[in-house]
Amino acid sequence: MAVEHDLETMEIPVNMGPQHPSTHGVFRMVLKVDGERVVELVPHIGYLHRGAEKLCENMDYRQGIGIHDRTEYLAPFHAELALVIAVEKLMGLEVPERAEQIRIIMAELNRITSHMMFVGAFSADAGVFGTAFTYAFREREYIQDIFEEVTGDRTMYGYFRPGGLAWDVPDDFVERVRAVLEHTRQGIDDIDNLLTKNEVFMARTRGIGAMSAEEAIDWGLSGPMLRACGVRHDLRKAQPYCIYDRFDFDVPVGQYGDVYDRYLVRLEEMRQSVRIVEQALEGLRDGPIMPKKMRRRLRTPPGEIYQGVEAPRGEYGVYIVSDGTDKPYRMKIRSACFANLMGLRDMVVGHFVADAVVILGSIDMVLGEVDR
């Protein structure tokens, strides 16, 4: 749609400042705009840098669970899982079967809530303000009720411990989760019917922000962003942690790597999560949830480990260097959105300003993770 003109144009810097209505947190982009097209983009992060890594060095591993919760605040169970599995592997702990099953149920339900939040916020960016947002949050509330019954908190759980779980689930857990899954299936179908074949939605998201597989691998993307580009890589299948290798589920892969594909990948992942939860509920047996002899002070032997999990946004990893005490010497948090955000510039340059918002929404950013 090129228009020939003799006008003298100027490239204007536009600041999408730390506070903007897209509800993605405190992220700032400075766009250089020529007419409506974005010519250059410089992202500025660090407005939520709270020193999680430094604080974790002065805290016991179990206190660090609370910090990890608040770092990845939309998928806290995955963040806790990374930390807890890393500590268990360092110490050589055996986790009982029932604890693993419950961990997987919680983690997959958390994946559903996180993707619901994505659908809500993303559809608000794409223009459907309100409808899909409220649908999504209704589904989140049902699942958060379960989390509250089990862990006591709606959002910051602090439930996993190195070795297993903090306490056992209530007696009616299985029936409650089954009842909620009915709602969840219906909710996913509602959102599907509302958005997927919606012409306006497709016009706003098809062909926008495409990234090729080579570029995605070079930038280090992971999670749905990478799978939408066509790379079939899921940490749950490639390097199974917990007992994911026992479950039967598919990994949705996109084709073009554009925004629409990312939305489709996440929608399908929600359905696969429901499948995994059902299988885990079938296989839930009675048993202990912590190993027999757990010390009070969790002293890890000197060593180091990097453990990544497949969080809803990508790979969330924890690199722990332990010097033998009960506090880590160095805890580095590898967050998914940090790497995913590096590719933002390549995705946005050449598109319109309005598309910049949609592409940013499709990255499904959690600033707590990016800035730590």
Next chain:
Amino acid sequence: MSSEERLEKFRPGRDGHEARKALRVPPPRGSVFDLFKEALPDVPMEAYQAVKDVVIEVSRGDVIRVLRTAKEDPRLDFRWLRCLSGVDYMDKGLEVVYHLHSYTRNHDVTVKVRCPQGDPRVPSATAVWRGADWYEREAAEMFGLVFEGHPNLVPLLLPEDMTDHHPLRKDNPLAEIEEWQGDRLAGRAEEGAGGEEEG
């Protein structure tokens, strides 16, 4: 060596990394390290087996060559730079740790480079992966590392005008209590602070 024996051998405290060195286990036969030795026979590398990965330590001069070979050699095929972090070992130096993963071969490796505390320069891995960009910026501002060849090594997470000291270094303690921060600001501002930077 079992977990209990390991715990007995260490000395509690921040000196544990010396104990770690004594407990090093060489990597098993047929591990990734053998592939590295085949691909780079002339590069001096030390390796040991950590809990999950094989860790390979190289020197500053060789690190870019090692990383590039790791990415491009078909037997290794480490196309994904998972994580790049810095670690502060105080007077033993600063270390940069690269975690790599291969999609096709499904193996991992950890590559480490150590540089002395007084001379924290490391060549930049952006020559090999573009995705090392922000990791290096963050490590630079948190530890004071200088990555040579990085296109844009400006502070990433810290405020632009408050990069006086590097937070993740071990000689920077955490703030103590609530009034500490206010007192520190008031006291230092009164002193005049003629060029005196907070250390």
Next chain:
Amino acid sequence: MSGSAPAAPPREPQAPPEVPARREKTGIEREAERLTPVEFDRGKAPYRRVLPGVLLAPADTVVAMARKSSLWPLTFGLACCAIEMIATYMSHHDLDRFGIMPWPSPRQADVMIVAGTVTKKMAPSVKLLYEQMPNPKWVIAMGACAINGGPYTRYDRVLQGVDKIIPVDVYVPGCPPRPEALLDGFLALQRKIMAERSAVG
């Protein structure tokens, strides 16, 4: 030219006045500059200046009732508390039934809910947004981080409480506070608006 006063002796060229050399600001001074609080001035509403004294009390009541029933918060979610704030706006714990409508622009907003950790990098933006809001305005500090730094208080890049830079009216504790707690905070703010109606313009 006639009868003019004797010419003054030629003045020596004066040395230029002493200008102190500009000293580069240190990190501490820049930090202190960022963290100075805003000047707080509630202002005086026009109706107070115009109405006769006998009508002031009922006018205050009516105006306060109008203000408290239609508080428009600035959507200022910074961190994890933003998620609970959004959940409070949504259908399950509806805030719209109280007349509370989230509004993205500070120019038309009444309340600023500071939800999340305020870092020193973000502090100037918070002050700017507060100053951009027209009077009457209130601030709710939601969550432990906005009250006193919360779990991150010991990190020196974190502002230990947003009341160091802007005046706060209601503190809602929790990490994150439940939606019912935020609702309670709004109701407390409404009571405060009614209680202060004659003291404030």
